[in-house]
Amino acid sequence: MSRKPPLEGIRVLDLSRVLVGPFCTMVLGDLGAEVIKVERPGVGDETRTWGPPWINEELKVSAYFISTNRNKKSITVNLATEEGREIIYGLAKISDVVIENFRPGVAKKLGVDYEAISKINPRIVYCSISGFGQTGPYRDWPAYDIIIQAMxxxxxxxxxxxxxxxxIGVALTDMxxxxxxxxxxxxxxxxxxxxGRGQYIDISLLDSSISFMxxxxxxxLATGKNPVKMGSGHPNIAPYQAFKAGDGRWIILAVANDRIWRRFCEAAGLQHLVDDPRFATNSKRVENRDQLIPIIEELIASRPSHEWVKLFIGAGVPCAPVYQMSDIFSDPQVLHxxxxLEVEHPKLGKMKQIGFPIKFSETPCQLKYPPPLLGEHTEEVLRELLGYTDxxxxSLREKGVI
Known part of the structure; x- marks a missing residue:
């Protein structure tokens, strides 16, 4: 059995920052790629300072930063200098992938766009990620997650x-x-x-989000009618939403077909509703949800949440408590x-991390490196990969290049 992760041997030059690019390169790093994160000298990725909460305020390590930057090496390079660009060109020559999320046109101004890099390395896979894409009337618009969630x-x-x-409570469009x-x-x-050739990839947050609609x-598209907001409800299924239990906590019921409806009614003591013509089929339950939901709301409010979850799960009815983070990371299924995970940081001690959602039988993901300190690997990379002398x-440090 091979224990090497699947992307071992792939080198990624990461010119990105904030969330969308770092999330991408973290996944590649989890899969085994060597990721070299390029940051501004003395400043770094701005999310380092997006605290509180802090992992270490003195070292400017925010919880936000560590969420997307494990399994990377950090080097600091001033891309506005000729010698800084030479470092990037040297690394691009021996890399497989370059990723950037500058606003369109900025990479070209810096001299690190696909045209420049592909001349150095025709095998490079170069990925640009931006809010609205590299073309179109909105290409120059600034974009953050909330902008794309809106549009x-x-x-x-x-x-x-x-x-x-x-x-939505997390920057889903970036991820x-x-x-x-x-x-x-x-x-x-x-x-x-x-x-034998690389190519250019243009990823847009707006395009990606629309595809997830x-x-x-x-x-x-089928009806010409705009969907309406329904809280936790579903436009095509009922009951399929959150209900408040007697202890003030919320549970989710997902009665997704007529077989589950029958099991739900029997478990809940609502046998008289099984064949009620208003509710006997899903289409009728959707049509008459305004009559159905108050009945279930009154019922669920009569007992505490844990009793309902145990009852419905035992009856084969999809049901779940609505978790807070404290519930998630103490849940036996999550821990199993x-x-x-935990990783040892050389200066910050043990650091907790979200685990890997991908489980390979032969080539597992690995947590090799904790999120790096700013410029932690600059000298290592320059010496070992590019042959720079002490x-x-x-000299580069004295001139502010690194």
């Missing part, structure tokens, strides 16, 4: 009817685009095996699946 459809369908738009970037990079590396978009490195 990508998420905030138009999330929240309670008649209430203001609601942002969706980051995952699409991973998929595209892996596909381009596979294509390179056939062609899935059935909500197709409901509109090793979704909470004198050259000292």
């Amino acid at each position: 990508g459809g998420w905030m138009g369908i999330t929240g309670e009817p008649g209430r203001p738009p609601v942002r 969706i685009a980051g995952l699409y970037a991973v998929i595209a990079i892996l596909a381009a590396l596979r294509a390179r095996e056939e062609t 899935s059935y909500m978009a197709h409901n509109y 699946r090793e979704m909470l 004198e050259q490195i000292k």
Whole structure:
């Protein structure tokens, strides 16, 4: 059995920052790629200072930064200097992948765009990630997650009817685009095996988010009607939403078909509703949800949440408590699946990390490196990969290149 992770031997030059690019490169690093994160001297990725909460305020290590930067080496390089660009060119020559998430046109101004890098290394897979893509009337617009959640459809369908738009509580649009970037990079590396050439990849947060609209978009395309906000409810299934139990905690019921409906009614003591013509089929339950939901709300409020969860799970009815983070990371299933890991940091001690969602039988993911300190590996990379001498490195530091 091979214990090497699947991307061992692939080198990624990471010019990205904040979330979407770092999330992408973290996944590649988890899969075994060597990731070299390039940061600004003295400043670094701005998320290092996005605290509190802090892992270490003195060293400017925020909880936000460590969430997406494990399994990377950090080097500091001033891309605005000629000698800084030479370092990037040297690394690009021996790398397989370059990733950047500058606003369109910035990489070209810095001299590190695909055109420049592919001349140095025609086998390079170069991925640009931006809010709206490298083309189109909005290409130069600034974008953060909330902007894309607004324009990508998420905030138009999330929240309670008649209430203001609601942002999903995590920067989902960045991570969706980051995952699409991973998929595209892996596909381009596979294509390179056939062609011998790399290629350019253009990933847009807006495009990625729209693709995740899935059935909500197709409901509109089929009917011409905009989906409405339904809180935790579902436009095509009922009951399929959150209910408040008698202890004040919320549970989720997912009665996704008529067989589950029958089991639900029997477990809940609602046998008289099984064949009620208003509720006997899912389409009727959706049509008459305004009559159905108050009945279930009153019922669920009569007992504490843990009793309902135990009862419904035992009856084969999909049901779950609504978790807080403290619930998640003490849950036996989560711990059994090793979704909470620890890594030793040379200056910060033991550091907790989210585990790997991908479980390989032969080539497991590995947590090799904790999130790096700013420039922690600059000298190592310059010496070992590019052959710089101690004198050259000292000179670069004195000139502010690294």
